[in-house]
Amino acid sequence: MRLFFVALQFLTRIHIVKQDSWTAEDFGHSTRFFPLVGLVQGVIYLLFAWLLLPVLGQSAVFASLMLILTIIITGGLHYDGFMDTMDGLLSARSRERMLEIMKDSRVGSYGALAAICLILLQWSLLREIDESLIFLAVYTMPLIGRMGMVLVIAAFPYARPQGLGKAFADIADMGTLLVAGVTTLAALIPLGQAAMAALAAGLAAAYLFGHYASSKLGGVTGDVYGAAELLTEATVLASILAIGKFA
Structure with a gap:
């Protein structure tokens, strides 16, 4: 359970137990619990949607509050990485210069614009998803998002000689992927074909x-x-929207 709490406190603002000292090995071994953290997030989002939907309907306010909740729960952790990544990848510079740009703590125009576009896309998808599928969407979104994260960690080499992310990459292996995958499947299989289709789409996008x-x-x-x-979360929302429109 200790490693689960390491993952929970690293990926979210949910602090259940006091943990002040983490090692690189703790971070690395906690990777297998990322989907379980996503499951916790999904339950929170589901309860929030269950409370809001009867009052607000699937309105603009509902979509905005759901997005604000995701930022509150995670502390906006991944938006920082997303903006840094877009600043680097969209710069069209050399590999070394891209990595330098990504390491800069300042946000550039590419990163800011990409974040705005992503939030607008997420907001629009939450507005347009069929109301009968909105609970499935908010529940599966963080779970599959975390599984997509584990897939990228395990499948690709680390680009820098050192860094916080290297602790995950050095320890994540097929066993990590297997544990994370079993957790994800156990949570999604009972939900039926729509959840499995969202999983396939999300993991394809992540890879x-x-x-x-x-x-x-x-x-x-x-x-x-x-x-x-x-990006995996956005793909999950898009795939559930498509299921509602065309299934």
Whole structure:
């Protein structure tokens, strides 16, 4: 359970037990529990939606409050990585310069614009998803997002000689992927074909983005992990919207 709490406190603002000292090994071994953290998030989002939907309906206010909740729960952790990643990848510079740009704590125009576009997309998807599927969407979104993150961590080499993300990359292996995958499947299989289709779409998006980033950077970084998580979540929402429209 200790490693689960390491993952929970790293990925979210939910602090159940006091943990002041974490080692690189703690971070690395906690990776297998990322989908379980996503499951906790999903339950919170589900309860929030269950309370709001009867009052607000699937309105603009509902979509905005749901997005604000995701930022509050995670502390906006992955948006920082997403913006840094976009600043680097969209700069069209050399590999070394891209990595330097991503390491800069300042947000550039590419990162800011990409974040705005992503939030607008997420907001629009939450507004447009069929109301009968909205609970499925908010529940599965963080769970599959975390699984997509684990896939990128395990499947691609780390681009830097050191860094926080390297602790995850050095320890994550097929066993990590297996444990995370079993957790994800156990949570999604009872929900039926729509959840499994969202899983397939989300993991495909995570892998393709990881492959693209790795081809440009010579590997992936902690920022790329965060970007992959958010893009996976957006893909889950898009796939559930498509299921509602065309199934």
